[in-house]
Amino acid sequence: MEMKDKNLDGTNDDICEVFDSHEDTVNRVKERMPSEEEYLDLSEFFKIFSNPTRLKIISLLAVDDLCVCDICEALDLNQTTVSNQLRILRANNIVKFQKEGKMARYSLTDLHIEMIYKVGLEHILE
């Protein structure tokens, strides 16, 4: 696909330019684009929500703080699985935790997390 071919007289008979404003539209739309890095960060952020186990953990913590073994029990999942997903959630600042003796009490870091979870849920339920 080559959109840049011009005739000798400077006109452009590319079909895509027939609808007058395509080039302007493309430029206008490009101006509003975030940076490459912001797109990457954003996709990483949403990737967190793209796994059912992590969503389950987030949904539990949206109701109350919990320790790891409570999460395992509530979700009927093996401890390694939960611990691994909690590590990912921690690394991405989705959850924080507080050590209490040998237990770790986890909670959501941020109200944005809960908001996005809820808007998404609303969307798929409609």
Added chain:
Amino acid sequence: MEMKDKNLDGTNDDICEVFDSHEDTVNRVKERMPSEEEYLDLSEFFKIFSNPTRLKIISLLAVDDLCVCDICEALDLNQTTVSNQLRILRANNIVKFQKEGKMARYSLTDLHIEMIYKVGLEHILE
């Protein structure tokens, strides 16, 4: 990890039960959980947003409707890549399109999509 061991007298000396309300908390939290299928749907929905190319397309369409070649040009991406991602977006009802001659004009199906994109962006920018 085995949380269910009981003593002969019926007491449970599992550390996790020492903090009085753990069992109640687990039950209360479990009651609010969506179904397994809803978690799967929701994770699939968020997976759409977890790829930078798809996010870019969404962000462009949040500004204006565009045809495939405009998207290729704005993103400087090869046509196959864009077309493939558009197929995924279509299959998940994130975008819709309208045929105009040999062109296809794409737009977002839903305001939820734009909203989630914007809340996410706000989150990573803060």
Added chain:
DNA sequence: TTTTCATATCATGATATTGTGATATGTTAT
């Protein structure tokens, strides 16, 4: 009809992610 252009689909190798068994760390109880 033949060519050109816009778009879609198919097949594939490279890469990433998932859940889990094995094992380690660190805390409390005995």
Added chain:
DNA sequence: ATAACATATCACAATATCATGATATGAAAA
């Protein structure tokens, strides 16, 4: 010190996803 327990980390096989080259479809132009 030793055992029991809560949690974390490592390693890995199974699976999924990505971008892209090759190719197909279908519409307008020549």
